[in-house]
Amino acid sequence: MKLSDMKDQSFSRRTLTDWQAAAEIALKGKGIHSLHTNTYENIELKPLYTEEDVPKRDRVRDYIPNVEGKVELSPKWFIAQPIKRESWGELTSALKDVLSRGQNCLSFSIGELNGAKHVYEFMKEMREFDTPIFSIDKKTSLSIHRMETFTELKGMKGIVGFDPLSEGEWSDKDRLDEWLMVAEEGDIHLPDVKTLIVNSVPYHNKGASATQELAYALSEGVTYIDALKEKGWALEKAAEKMHFHFSVGSHFFMEIAKIRAFKKLWQEVLSSYGLAEERISGSISTSAETSQFNKSTLDSYVNMLRGGGEAFSAILAGVDYLVVTPFNEVSGEVNPFSERIARNTQLILGEEAHLDKVIDPGGGSYYVEWLSEEVGKLAWKEFQQIDERGGILVSQANGSIQEKINKVKEARIHDLATRKNSMIGTNIYANLEESLPVTSSITGERLSLPFESLRSRAQKLASKPVAGLIGLGELKTHKPRADFVKGFLATGGIQAHQSKECWSKEDLLHFVEETRYSYYVVCGKDEEYNDQLSMIVESIHGIDSAIVIDIAGKIPEESKDEWDRMGLNGSIFNKQNMLEKLDQLLTIWEEGKDID
Numbered sequence: 001m002k003l004s005d006m007k008d009q010s011f012s013r014r015t016l017t018d019w020q021a022a023a024e025i026a027l028k029g030k031g032i033h034s035l036h037t038n039t040y041e042n043i044e045l046k047p048l049y050t051e052e053d054v055p056k057r058d059r060v061r062d063y064i065p066n067v068e069g070k071v072e073l074s075p076k077w078f079i080a081q082p083i084k085r086e087s088w089g090e091l092t093s094a095l096k097d098v099l100s101r102g103q104n105c106l107s108f109s110i111g112e113l114n115g116a117k118h119v120y121e122f123m124k125e126m127r128e129f130d131t132p133i134f135s136i137d138k139k140t141s142l143s144i145h146r147m148e149t150f151t152e153l154k155g156m157k158g159i160v161g162f163d164p165l166s167e168g169e170w171s172d173k174d175r176l177d178e179w180l181m182v183a184e185e186g187d188i189h190l191p192d193v194k195t196l197i198v199n200s201v202p203y204h205n206k207g208a209s210a211t212q213e214l215a216y217a218l219s220e221g222v223t224y225i226d227a228l229k230e231k232g233w234a235l236e237k238a239a240e241k242m243h244f245h246f247s248v249g250s251h252f253f254m255e256i257a258k259i260r261a262f263k264k265l266w267q268e269v270l271s272s273y274g275l276a277e278e279r280i281s282g283s284i285s286t287s288a289e290t291s292q293f294n295k296s297t298l299d300s301y302v303n304m305l306r307g308g309g310e311a312f313s314a315i316l317a318g319v320d321y322l323v324v325t326p327f328n329e330v331s332g333e334v335n336p337f338s339e340r341i342a343r344n345t346q347l348i349l350g351e352e353a354h355l356d357k358v359i360d361p362g363g364g365s366y367y368v369e370w371l372s373e374e375v376g377k378l379a380w381k382e383f384q385q386i387d388e389r390g391g392i393l394v395s396q397a398n399g400s401i402q403e404k405i406n407k408v409k410e411a412r413i414h415d416l417a418t419r420k421n422s423m424i425g426t427n428i429y430a431n432l433e434e435s436l437p438v439t440s441s442i443t444g445e446r447l448s449l450p451f452e453s454l455r456s457r458a459q460k461l462a463s464k465p466v467a468g469l470i471g472l473g474e475l476k477t478h479k480p481r482a483d484f485v486k487g488f489l490a491t492g493g494i495q496a497h498q499s500k501e502c503w504s505k506e507d508l509l510h511f512v513e514e515t516r517y518s519y520y521v522v523c524g525k526d527e528e529y530n531d532q533l534s535m536i537v538e539s540i541h542g543i544d545s546a547i548v549i550d551i552a553g554k555i556p557e558e559s560k561d562e563w564d565r566m567g568l569n570g571s572i573f574n575k576q577n578m579l580e581k582l583d584q585l586l587t588i589w590e591e592g593k594d595i596d
Contacts, residue, residue, distance in 0.1 A: 019048065032047070040209040043375070051366060077320055084111050092125060098343060105132055105321065106158070110140045119144060136162050141160045145183075162199070166203060166220065194240075194243040194285055197245060198217050207447075216401065218262075235273055244285065244287075246258070246259060247288065250310060254371065255314065261373075287323070289324075292330060293447055298430065298448060298451065307325065311324045316355070324346055330446065426451045436455055454493060474501060478524050488581075518588050520548070520549050554576075
């Protein structure tokens with residue numbers, strides 16, 4: 001067809017019913033509902049959304065406040081990568097360098113440095129760059145607030161503070177009041193700096209769902225406002241001094257919806273307090289950092305890809321400040337290279353993908369609009385329940401928040417253990433050639449920790465654990481199961497040595513005699529197990545009764561007792577709990593059952 005003819009062609013309109021009919025044919029009778037999935041927020045996701053799913057409201061006005069021109073909106077955000085060094089001189093040089101290489105925000109952590117003596121001179125020198133400051137680190141922010149003089153810092157803008165509630169530092173009313181006194185002092189000396197931080201990252205990094213994060217952030221925000229009103233602060237001033245910080249995980253659209261929903265919900269909170277509409281939009285300040293909860297020390301370069309997707313979703317959600325954590329931060333090996341890659345991730349999204357030129361790119365998407373609404377509804381319901389029970393301080397004290405988060409975390413880990421969800425390089429496609437770092441600087445409750453523990457156990461063995469794979473019959477018939485077993489074992493740091501095609505008892509015995517491993521997995525078809533398994537187990541145990549034998553594939557329920565009596569250990573199969581199985585297998589080598 002010529003190009004001129006193609007221009008005259010058009011596609012016939014199709015209805016949702018047409019699509020459903022075509023999909024059901026492709027699904028071979030399973031039905032559209034088989035494509036639905038459930039999230040940790042108890043939201044059921046469909047495979048297709050239409051205009052009928054969009055909430056009946058003015059979408060743009062609701063999620064981007066004041067598009068009528070009351071506040072100038074900008075799609076740009078501040079790159080807020082915190083820099084940390086071993087001395088004040090190194091920190092000064094490093095910050096000057098990153099500010100010359102695209103970072104547009106003064107963000108740093110003083111770590112173990114002495115802040116009281118040097119922070120003022122350091123801040124004074126950094127003022128020449130005329131960039132906003134971003135610090136939600138406790139020690140850093142307190143050092144800035146407690147400087148003896150602020151003469152050179154007048155007019156500074158940005159974010160300086162930390163969240164004593166979510167970080168578990170000051171979880172009672174008296175200690176909260178202590179922090180508010182610091183914030184009041186900060187307001188006097190740094191009036192253009194937001195000092196009241198609500199940081200939901202600790203909740204996220206313990207495993208919380210998106211709706212839980214929002215509910216806890218809203219509850220903390222209300223707690224701050226109520227405490228400040230008691231101190232005589234005007235509502236407008238309290239709202240303007242608040243800043244909300246989130247973590248963004250790997251569920252791309254959920255994270256977009258989470259932050260978009262928050263903006264709408266916080267508007268509702270401020271409106272319920274009586275804040276005038278024209279004052280609400282200017283008081284909503286947000287930032288985000290890429291998740292630590294889903295980062296792994298295993299195949300750590302994959303963390304770059306995770307961070308890139310998470311940064312993308314945060315930018316689409318419209319955050320004001322963004323931190324992309326270096327890919328090797330979880331292993332405590334951050335270096336100038338990993339800092340540069342993290343910074344350049346944001347620069348590429350802005351200057352090459354042009355995301356800094358679009359306001360609310362998710363607005364109008366049927367799916368994003370629907371999901372934002374659903375997340376908002378459930379978060380609001382959770383927030384109201386916390387409020388009815390006495391607020392965030394009460395819920396933290398009685399342990400109910402941690403209890404709810406733990407349920408979600410356990411579900412996340414179970415889904416990784418059964419490969420319902422994938423973590424590349426950790427629970428699937430593991431790289432047996434890599435070695436785990438000896439120490440890790442982060443002790444958070446990361447999803448990968450149980451898998452890292454398995455790999456660490458394998459790494460500590462005197463010799464690498466190796467399993468023998470016995471392939472029954474023709475390669476093409478047993479290869480799928482053998483490949484699955486190899487990947488399964490690699491997740492626990494166990495190598496696999498596959499036999500040649502075993503057509504007879506002699507072939508099998510030759511492989512076992514030659515290798516003398518302490519553990520073998522028989523890979524074949526179900527009918528071969530029915531015919532040959534008794535002979536195989538008896539033959540191998542004839543060489544050494546201590547050898548542990550599994551089969552590839554789930555054991556039929558009707559055969560379980562009989563195969564157990566003949567000496568079969570168990571099996572490796574799809575959707576099995578990998579953590580439990582690999583824990584059992586590693587004990588074979590740990591208990592010294594290797595054959596001499």
